[in-house]
Amino acid sequence: MIRTLLLSAAALIALPAAAQDVAITNAKLVIGDGSAPIEGGTVVVRGGKVIAAGRGVAVPAGVESVDAEGRYVTPGIVAAFSRVGLVEVDSVAGSNDRSASRSRFSAGLDIAPALNPMGSPVAVNRAAGVTRAIVAPGSSSNLFAGQGAVVDLADDMDMVTKPRALQFVAFGEDGSAKAGGSRAATFLLFREQLLAARSYARNPATLAEWGNDAMIQRADAEALVRVINGTTPLFVRVDRAADILNVLKLKGDFPALKLVLVGATEGWLVAREIAAAKVPAIVSPLSDLPDSFERLGATQSNAGRLEAAGVDVSVGVFDDDDAHKMGYTTQYAGNLVGLTKLPGASGLTWDQAFAAITSAPARAAQMEGSIGSLKPGRVGDVVIWDHDPLELGSRPVQIWIDGKRQSLTTRQDRLRDRYLTPEEGALPKAYDR
DSSP states (O other), X not given: OHHHHHHHHHHHHHSOOOOOOEEEXXXXXXXXXXXXXXXXXXXXXXXXXXXXXXXXXXXXXTOEEEEOTTOEEEEOEEEEEEOTTXXXXXXXXXXXXXXXXXXXXXXXXXXXXXXXXXXXHHHHHHHTTEEEEEEOOOOBSSSEEEEEEEEEOOSSSOOEEEEEEEEEEEOHHHHHXXXXXXXXXXXXXXXXXXXXXXXXXXXXXXXXXXXXXXXXXXXXXXXXXXXXXXXXXXXXXXXXXXXXXXXXXXXXXXXXXXXXXXXXXXXXXXXXXXXXXXXXXXXXXXXXXXXXXXXXXXXXXXXXXXXXXXXXXXXXXXXXXXXXOTTHXXXXXXXXXXXXXXXXXXXXXXXXXXXTTTHHHHHHTTOTTTSSSOSXXXXXXXXXXXXXXXXXXXXXXXXXXXXXXXOOOOHHHXXXXXXXXXXXXXXXXXXXX
């Protein structure tokens, strides 16, 4: 009997839900591109894609209609920087694929095979309105951490939207520790590894000729070639203003680099230079205290000042449970709206803040044409909220990913319901004393 139930459950998991044709009407519609909400709006999803969104949009014949009853309807949240799917329990090594610190590979590492779509953090973050995530590796034995992916958080076994979507590298204090203890060594090692990859691209035999003296493995060289030619965006963790400027200068040696700054705690000090270089930044509005020497200039006004200077700003969750609590993203964006009301502080308007957690991360990952908004042609990731999504107490009431309606139930919900009012005889054997 137990075996039959397990097989039935496995069969249900293996069968993906079919995409629905659905029109959500009577919505306070947020496109996610920085424009203002549209009262009385409608969004139509057909074949898993948005085909129309706005005021006065007609509902096609035969399409299911859902009345939002005036509630906010938005694109799903795009987590700009996360480790969801890589970590189940941080302190349990067997469930943690964040880092490969003992591997001989670095840039060539690809996180896609390590992602677990059935991990409990996936459902928890989905229930908070997160439908897509940019997932980066933690670290390797070398300077480059490896290749991240863009994923969806749907309730199925296929979570990878785009594999090898980014390369991740840490500068500053973390990079120095990998490179030999000095920022000088970090920048030298970075250049030498990219030059080795460039040499490999011109003549693959050169790598074999180096033998044991090779600075990188073949898989690492192949991954870095895609960084050099701009095919793969390079997400750089960097916080100190001086380090940020030195990272921007790398484009002089490698002009095709598609840089994305991650952290950028002191970015506001060099905002004009970042804007001039047309490099986007992913920041955490919670970074407001100088917790290290490379973050002495930390301020919650960082995002607002960067945006005012013309930097394309995304709001992300990192250094703060980036595998489990990406739902904090909406709260962080809401905090930035609140900052606009404080004298002397710099924040974001509501429209800017919401774009910073949807379309801006999509642009950083070079996927603006596919995810992050409700413009026609984008994936059918739609969320109906009970209240303003940037308010702390708001929750999703319905979610679609790729046009498929999603469950909002998590393992935590089931545990709560199971043990809320336990009765004698209804407990597992372990509780039968």
